[in-house]
Amino acid sequence: MVWLTSILCIYLFQIVTIVLLEYRRPSKAVAWLIILFIFPLIGFVMYYFLAQEYKKRKLVRKKEKQALNLDEKKERVYTQEPESAASMRSEFLRKEPRLFRLLDSFPEAPITCRNETTVLTNAEKTYAAMLQAMEQAQHHIHVESYIVRDDIIGRTFRDVLERKSREGVEVRVIVDGVGSYHLPSDYLLSLRRAGANAEIFLPPSLAFFDKRMNYRNHRKIVVVDGRVGFVGGINIGDEHLGADAKLGFWRDTHLRIIGEAVHTLQDTFLTDWFFVSGETVSGDVYVPPYAGTGEEEVQIITSGPDKHWDAILEMYFAAICAAREKVYLTTPYFIPDASIGMALKVAAASGADVRIIIPGTPDSKLVHWASLSYLEELMEAGVRFYQYQKGFVHAKTMVVDDMLASVGTANLDLRSFFSNFELNAVLFHGESIRRLAEDFAQDLRDSKQVTLxxxxxxxxxxxxxxxxARLLSPLL
Known part of the structure; x- marks a missing residue:
């Protein structure tokens, strides 16, 4: 009986520990308790290494402050703001002052006012634009990607980076340790031999023993000479070009930015670079003044386990709540938290046209099943769902009225909102919003509606x- 009592006490200790540490997120606590119930000891070991709260927030913030003087950069961006852009901001603020006061309050996310943006539909156009910009680089090329493959397009990128490095251009590359787990070590070694700098963000072994395995750098950033930037859903791999026999055609969206918003992309990359390498990179050459005539407003919003704010989640929530006419969302993974679910219900029930495109052919069955578990209750409130039929949809976009749009790396799921390092661009210019709405309309034609x-x-x-799957979804 003594050994049975001891086992019971240990089991109760594990339950109490999880409940006390995860009480702020009941759904996550329930998911881990299910794992613990099925695997009493193994489940707790998994929790210890995979799920504990990020412990190095203060260290990361200290590094950020050392690496970049973000306040000075924000001030420089705003002092360059022309009167016409200031008038644009006032016009938007008159429409939805509470929403835009919230967006403007996000730390390290200034609403920049002098930009030119181009929506890039699918990987073929995106890769061509990226490679062209990299070929024209004079001083530096910065690349950050969740997944990099050692395949045809991956080697194409590597060859260009190596050649530009040999020409004297500074090259820095960051890949995520989990997302690029299958990338051979020779790939990065080849870059380093050519003079480029290449680092892994939280290598799996280090992350496991440092209890950060659950945190992934899901950002996709390319910055060339501090003047041209790219952000969106596209990694570097042949599957984005339709090479995956199971998924087929890959539907995605990326964004090219020229202008002051590139400074925020640069800030984000250099902060991540300091985190992985310990190297402080600064100077006006990395944030050159914008000499163009673009007047588009763009906001780059970052989020991650090292931040005080769940800024991307809050942006989605506030924008959906402000919708009067329409909310168009595209996401490959749909596992909303309670606040987003309620915002979607309220928007649809109050008369807004709320439509969401999800994959018809998923790349993860478990995530897909979890996504489907949310459909019925949302459709009952008037939300309309569509399953993409042409291939696999991987775009992460949002259009709200004619007011704003978002293109970025964050999925509408709990992992993106709370665990991953993510980055989204928020657009306020009418032409960019219309272009994304047109792409959404085309995707609807390539989709099949799910009827209640x-x-x-x-x-x-x-x-x-x-x-x-829904019960386990906080862990997916």
Missing amino acids: EAFRHRPRLARGREMV
Whole structure:
């Protein structure tokens, strides 16, 4: 009986520990308790190494402050603001002053006012634009990607980076340790032999023993000479060009930016670079003044486990709540937290046209089942769902009225909102918003609507696996 009592005490200790540490996120606590129930000891070991709160926030913020004087950069961006752009800001603020006061209050995310943006639909156009910009680099090329493959397009990028490095251009590359787990070490070694600098963001072994395995750098950034920047959903790999036989055509969205918003992209990259390398990179050559005539307002918003604010989640929530006419969302992974779910319901119930495109052919069945578990309750409130049929949809976009749009790396799921290092560009210019709305309309034509009546009659087995997947969704 003594050994049984001891086992019970240990088991209760594990339960209490998880509840006390995760009480702020009940859904996450429930998911880990299920794992603990199925695997009593192994589950707690997994929790210890994978799920504990990020412990080095203060250290990361200290490094950020040392690496970059963000306040000075913000001041420089705003002092360059022309009167016409200031008038544009006032016009937007008159429409939704509370929303834009919130956006303007995000730390380290200035609303820059002199930009030119180009929406890049799918990887073929995106890769061509990136490689062209890299070929024209004079001083530096900065690349950060969640996934880099050692395949045809991956080697194309590597060859250009190596050649530019040999020409004297500064090259810095960051890949995520989990996302690029299968990238051979020779890939980065080849870059280093050519004079480029290449680092891994939280290598899996280090992250595991440092209890940060659950945190992934999901950002995709390219900055060339501090003047041209790229951000969006596209990694570097042939699957984005349709090479995956299972997924087929890959539908994605990226953004090219020229102007002051590139400074924020640069700040983000250099902060991440300091984190992985310990090297402080600064100087006016990395944030050159914008000499163009663009007057588009763009805001670059970052989020991650090292931040006080869940800024991207808050941007989504506030924008959806402000919608009067329409909310168009595209996401490959749909696992909303309670606030986003409620915002979508309220927007649809109050008369806004709320439409969401999700994959018809998923790359992860478990995540897909978890996504489907949310559909019925949202469709009952008037939200309309569509499953993309042409291939795999990986774009992460939002259009709200004619007011704003977002293109970035964050999915509409709990991992992106709370665990990953993410980055989204918020657009306020009418032409960019219209272009994204047109792409959404085309994607609707390539999708099949999920009807409430048919969805209610899905098999019980499907309902059961969706229920289980939803319970585990905070861990996905």
